[in-house]
Amino acid sequence: MGRALTSGEAAELAVMFKALADPVRLRVLSAIAARAGGEACVCDVSDGLDVTQPTISHHLKVLREAGLVTSERRASWVYYRIVPEALERLSLVLGRQAGLEMTA
Structure with a gap:
């Protein structure tokens, strides 16, 4: 059985979820993840987005x-790369809150 989030954990995760609450940011994150090598610059990400x-x-x-x-x-150029640990943490928290047992 899991445990409740501390106020610090909740605040940190809220920042991540707020960042992901925007559809354009979700698409940007997805575009980076889809790139070969897992990194992209702004010019790479802007392809296909009407932004x-x-x-x-x-x-x-x-x-x-x-x-x-x-x-x-x-x-x-500035290249952006996803932080896998951050996404894993979000996944674990969502799984725990849903009562699911997450394994690596």
Whole structure:
């Protein structure tokens, strides 16, 4: 049997869930995950989204601040990569709250 979230855990997870509550951010996260190598720059992510590159950059900033993606500058490009541990944590919390036994 699981345990209830602490207030700190709940606050941290709420930031992640809030970041994921936007459909564009969900699509951005999905686009990064779908890329070969699991990383993408803004120009890669903007393909197929009817959103400007500055808007995508804003959404990536929100995802980064929520701990869902990391970024790395290479020359004039910034590449974004999903943080697998963050997604695993969300999955575990949702599974635990639903009463499911999650195994790795």
